Amino acid sequence: MIEEKEKRGLTISLCIPTLNEEKTIGKEVVLFKSELVDRYPLLDEIAVIDSGSTDRTIEVAASFGASVYLSADILPQMGFKRGKGENLWKAIYQLQGDIIVYVDADIKNIHPRFVYGLVAPLIYRPEIKYVKAFYDRPLALSKEIRPSGGGRVTEILVRPLFSLFFPELTAIIQPLSGEYAVRREILERIPFPVGYGVETSHLIDVYDGWGIEAFAQTDLDKRVHRHQATRDLGKMSFGILRTFLKRLKSKGIIKDLPELTPFLRQFQAREDHYEQIIHEIVEEERPPMIEVPEYRARRGLE
Numbered sequence: 001m002i003e004e005k006e007k008r009g010l011t012i013s014l015c016i017p018t019l020n021e022e023k024t025i026g027k028e029v030v031l032f033k034s035e036l037v038d039r040y041p042l043l044d045e046i047a048v049i050d051s052g053s054t055d056r057t058i059e060v061a062a063s064f065g066a067s068v069y070l071s072a073d074i075l076p077q078m079g080f081k082r083g084k085g086e087n088l089w090k091a092i093y094q095l096q097g098d099i100i101v102y103v104d105a106d107i108k109n110i111h112p113r114f115v116y117g118l119v120a121p122l123i124y125r126p127e128i129k130y131v132k133a134f135y136d137r138p139l140a141l142s143k144e145i146r147p148s149g150g151g152r153v154t155e156i157l158v159r160p161l162f163s164l165f166f167p168e169l170t171a172i173i174q175p176l177s178g179e180y181a182v183r184r185e186i187l188e189r190i191p192f193p194v195g196y197g198v199e200t201s202h203l204i205d206v207y208d209g210w211g212i213e214a215f216a217q218t219d220l221d222k223r224v225h226r227h228q229a230t231r232d233l234g235k236m237s238f239g240i241l242r243t244f245l246k247r248l249k250s251k252g253i254i255k256d257l258p259e260l261t262p263f264l265r266q267f268q269a270r271e272d273h274y275e276q277i278i279h280e281i282v283e284e285e286r287p288p289m290i291e292v293p294e295y296r297a298r299r300g301l302e
Helices: 002-007 025-039 057-063 084-094 113-124 152-165 167-171 198-210 230-250 293-298
Strands: 012-018 045-050 067-070 099-102 130-136 180-183 215-222 263-270 273-280
Touching: 002 113, 012 025, 012 057, 012 084, 025 045, 025 057, 025 113, 045 057, 045 084, 057 067, 084 099, 084 198, 084 293, 099 113, 113 130, 113 180, 113 215, 130 198, 152 167, 152 230, 167 198, 180 198, 198 215, 198 230, 230 263
Parallel strands: 012 045, 012 099, 045 067, 130 215
Antiparallel strands: 099 180, 130 180, 263 273
16 A cells, blocks of 8 residues: 555645543554554544643644644634534645545544545545544444444435435435545545534535536444433534535525524433523634645745
């Protein structure tokens, strides 16, 4: 793989977006650096893009050899917006690779395949643009039945929406997986929601611009990570749905879409009564990086 990478003159950057991941970030950085930089020179760069951790995430990552950047310090003239999508977007500006591979920071069973399994299709297949991971996500399950799809939000929200509006995208087994590798030429030309909708928007925009043949998927076997509460998944679903509906409108699939509220209303029980909790979830979007003057100057595109 490395010989083919060098033959094609490719460079590869790993981006790990973080927010308070001190328990797992050290193991990830150590593993990727020892196996995919020192032992096998597949990666040219390992970078942590942090949203403002209040634990020791930054110190741990730096001590084990990662380049660490605060999202707020990248393109500061454009301000800082809190969210994973913001980190992924700013990585396009900060990192140098022809290919950027994104890996979440909370994986407990981390393995080098989380990188080499994703970049291999891009190294060997020039026509492939965007590679998504899929894997088992162990829970207390029947031994006889192995689910082959994604998590709860995928199966309850995203896959039904894709089935209705983008049937070809239902071929993506885990559309919300946080592990994927993409060519810079694609990343720099698509907008980035700063919040929950970033993965869904990527799939729709890449499909719209380059077709289903631009995608590949890699089986990474198993992913062990923390599971979120149902209420938190409701917030995620709300953000994804806002982004999805915005894409339907922008692409002319639906025309008369009312102004969407940013307020999600949930309930919680307190002693002998229920009280309503209101969350404001704003799915702002960053423009395609290719449109940012500072990026064009940095990449010599002027």
